[in-house]
Amino acid sequence: MSGAAPRSVDARVGAIRRVGAAGTWIDLEMPGRFEAPRAGQFVQLACQPPGLFRLRRPFSICAWRLGPEGSTLGILFSVVGEGSRWLDQRKPGETVDVLGPLGRPFRPIPGRVPVLVAGGRGIAPLIFLADQAGEALPDGILLYGARDRSAIFPAEGCPYPVYRATLDGSIGHRGTVLDLLRDLLGHGAVRPEASALYACGPLPMLAALARIALDHAMPAQVSVETLFGCGTGICAGCAIPIRAEPALGEDPFGRYAFACSDGPVFEASRIDWEGVRE
């Protein structure tokens, strides 16, 4: 990442459309100075009418294309509260104030097959990761779990084969995405010694995934979501508990890291999952 200060820019809403039963895709046309993002990074959007005060809302970046005069940023989201509802109601040509790209991205490990594991809305950064890592690491797979058919977004254009799981079996494997992962590990379809996990989803899912990674001695990177105040590492609001690692000496994080600026992508082994559960 560059050391330049993050400055917000006005983006123009391009296309906005429904995706599946519960999703919205919005294309934001970015001015030329918007820095090229990497998968796992996010943007903070000012989801408010001008003049009103509302904290920005973080959105994972799902796609990015460079054009002749600027670039287009793709965001895939569901309406979960007032901020995302405001974004969902935008019309093409309107303006959205964007801060970013922010945070530390996924760091694909050369020579290891990427196994992407998405839970629910956690699909967004992993589609972008598949897009960015696909050329250098063409043999990856994407495991994608959600509650039921209505909560599954189509993973359009993903260069990796997509294996789906739903709790009710309405699409794909019946069970959780981690049941699916265990299955593939059991059949030898995923070889722990040759693979790496990249995951995004609810914290309990990521905690269970961290356990699987540990049991199989697989490297795992997870993107966590917490409540953010600022998104740029200055408010200390988005604390995520970190496991003490005496071997490191003086831990740069201490007990809590900041999900926005130290993350949102962490090595799964660094997070204190017991602490998260509490």
Add this chain to the structure above:
Amino acid sequence: MSLPDLAVTVGSLDLANPVLCASGTFGYGIEHPEIAARLGAVVTKTITREPREGNAPPRVAETPSGMLNSIGLQNVGVERFVREKLPPLLDLGVPAVVSVGGRSADDFEDVIRTLDRARGISAYELNISCPNVKEGGLEFCASPAAAADLVRRCRGSTERPLWAKLSPSVTSIGALARACVDAGADAITAVNTFVGLALDLEERRPRLRNGVGGLSGPAIRPLALARVREVVRAVSVPVIGVGGIVTGRDALEFLLVGARAVQVGTGSFLRPDQPERVIDEIAAFLAARSVRSIDEWTGSLRDWEESR
């Protein structure tokens, strides 16, 4: 249209402009160096004698036009601060104000003595008003005598300027400010956050893990402004106004009642360069009204009779 002179003095300190960041809302001042370098001065998050891990999450909750926080003074402790954070902070080339906290007067003195051995710090802001710690928070503001005792102890430990940052959740902030000045404070920062509570009705519990938190943002601006005016009337030392300032116009209100400088806090969470925008908006506002310097504006509040 020439740009107005924005330089101000706060006691013995010369500041290029009256816009500072508020403690705890701009990290150690080194996270966004390009922006920090444009401020009148940088105020760090509160530094304590020992490292503090801070409170368990959730630490923030959004409320109408504001936010509640309960961070719990997470910081690396004074020794690591001096070693790792202070050198790049001083490299910014703007005055560095270190916010100091502690559980007791002894803690405050220890932190100040350690900081005093380092060169280049311009002032200390005594955080005697944090609502989110079990000890060493609001009790220092519980009475003018308690605040005065603490300020006096700190005064005895350093020659550097001391600013006392006061809580608005008190009976008479004017009396509190006077007691701090009588005990040796060189300036008063007013105000810290208001104690607030927000609940999750589904879970029937507070939205913050710690229960109550500190309320900030535009929601508190009129409350803060009234208290800043009260402090300005109560003391003769410089007052630094803070509370819900997001725009240049907001800052101009605090300056108009007589604050010598202002701090932008929660506003920086909208965008880290919000304090820069406040500086530019102040300059544009004054220039458009042919006000040549910030000194012409500061404290020039008129009452209804004068202005008719």
